[in-house]
Amino acid sequence: MDIKQYLDSTYLKTAEQAGISEAENRQVVVSAIVEAMAENFKLVMIRPEMVKMAKELITAANSKVSIGTVIDFPEGKGSLENKLAEAEKAIVDGADDLDFVLDYEGFKAGKVDTVKEQVLQCTYLGLQNDKIVKWIIEVAALNDHEIVQLSALVKNVVLSNFEENKYSKVFVKSSTGFYKTRDGMPNGATLSAIKLMLENSFPLPVKAAGGVRTLQEAQQMIALGVKRIGTSSAKSIADGSKAEGGY
Numbered sequence: 001m002d003i004k005q006y007l008d009s010t011y012l013k014t015a016e017q018a019g020i021s022e023a024e025n026r027q028v029v030v031s032a033i034v035e036a037m038a039e040n041f042k043l044v045m046i047r048p049e050m051v052k053m054a055k056e057l058i059t060a061a062n063s064k065v066s067i068g069t070v071i072d073f074p075e076g077k078g079s080l081e082n083k084l085a086e087a088e089k090a091i092v093d094g095a096d097d098l099d100f101v102l103d104y105e106g107f108k109a110g111k112v113d114t115v116k117e118q119v120l121q122c123t124y125l126g127l128q129n130d131k132i133v134k135w136i137i138e139v140a141a142l143n144d145h146e147i148v149q150l151s152a153l154v155k156n157v158v159l160s161n162f163e164e165n166k167y168s169k170v171f172v173k174s175s176t177g178f179y180k181t182r183d184g185m186p187n188g189a190t191l192s193a194i195k196l197m198l199e200n201s202f203p204l205p206v207k208a209a210g211g212v213r214t215l216q217e218a219q220q221m222i223a224l225g226v227k228r229i230g231t232s233s234a235k236s237i238a239d240g241s242k243a244e245g246g247y
Contacts, residue, residue, distance in 0.1 A: 001222070003215065003218060003219070003237070004041050005040075005042045006227070006228060006229050007042055007218075007231060007234040008042060008045045008207070008209075008228055008234075009043070009045065009231070009232075010177070010209075010234075011028060011029055011032045011232060012070060012247075013025070013028075014047070026050070029050045029053070029054070030053070030057070032046070033053075034057070037058065037063040037065050039234070039235055040064075041238075042065075042066060043067065045068040045097075045230060046067070047073075048093070048095075050069075051067055051095050052093040052094060054094070055093060066096040067094060068096065068097035068098075068099055069090045069097070069098065069099065070099045070100075070136075071086045071087050072086060072101045072103075073101050074178035075101065075105070076103045076106075076136070076138070077106070078103075080114075080117060080118050080121055084121065084122060091131065095131065098122075098126045098132070098133050099134040100135055100136065101138070102119065102135045102136060102154070103115050104138045107146075108146065112153070119154055123161075124162075127166050131169075132169050133171070134170075134173040134207055135170070135171065136174070136175065136176055137151065137154070137173070137174065138174075138179055139197070140175060140186065141179055147196045148196055148199075150172075151172050151200035152201070154170070154172050154201060155201045155203075167203050167204055171206060171207045171227070172197050172204055173209050173230070174208055175188045175209045175210040176209070177232075186210075188209060188212070189208035189210055191224070194221060194224060195224065198225045205226075205227035206228075207228040208221045209230030210231075210247045211247075212229050213233060213237070214240075215237050215239075218231075230247075
């Protein structure tokens with residue numbers, strides 16, 4: 001098993017969130033892209049405004065590293081039209097993976113049909129353009145029953161509307177890494193949440209994002225059945241050292 005082919009090396013902070021200038025933040029992204037190419041990670045996950053630059057760097061280096069970006073990030077409250085517009089721009093700029101934040105608050109408020117329609121239309125756009133689509137359900141904002149419900153919702157929309165050969169291209173993903181939890185509770189993937197996702201999203205693949213900080217933890221997730229791992233410390237994990245970052 002090549003652990004690096006499971007790792008989505010991730011940097012999603014704005015300059016303001018990182019406490020640095022725009023130019024410095026851009027350089028952090030460049031460094032993340034260069035590292036991903038040097039280490040042959042599966043993918044580098046960056047904000048939408050950085051995708052075009054990433055595409056230019058990766059193309060110039062003739063690298064196979066994929067580019068992922070987030071859509072309607074981090075709260076997922078945008079309209080269907082906004083989600084589609086963001087995704088269309090990311091596709092034009094060169095993204096390979098589109099990680100949509102599902103409107104989990106809307107779902108919890110009973111807007112189930114609206115959420116289903118967003119999943120259907122955005123997934124269709126991504127698959128039509130031969131992209132990988134991931135739906136972030138934000139497990140830290142959900143109870144166990146809601147994790148089951150949302151994993152099954154994404155699965156049922158996909159199974160009802162797309163051919164079987166597309167199932168492997170639509171993931172259910174655990175977390176943004178930006179959700180604010182109380183009392184130090186984890187805001188990323190936990191074993192219990194991932195198990196629920198795997199059980200209720202099958203045959204769709206699952207991405208464990210956030211909270212995986214060691215090679216052992218990554219291997220444990222993969223043994224459960226996870227197909228991708230999102231982390232801001234991909235190199236530390238691949239090297240077998242403990243990650244220092246929070247994602």
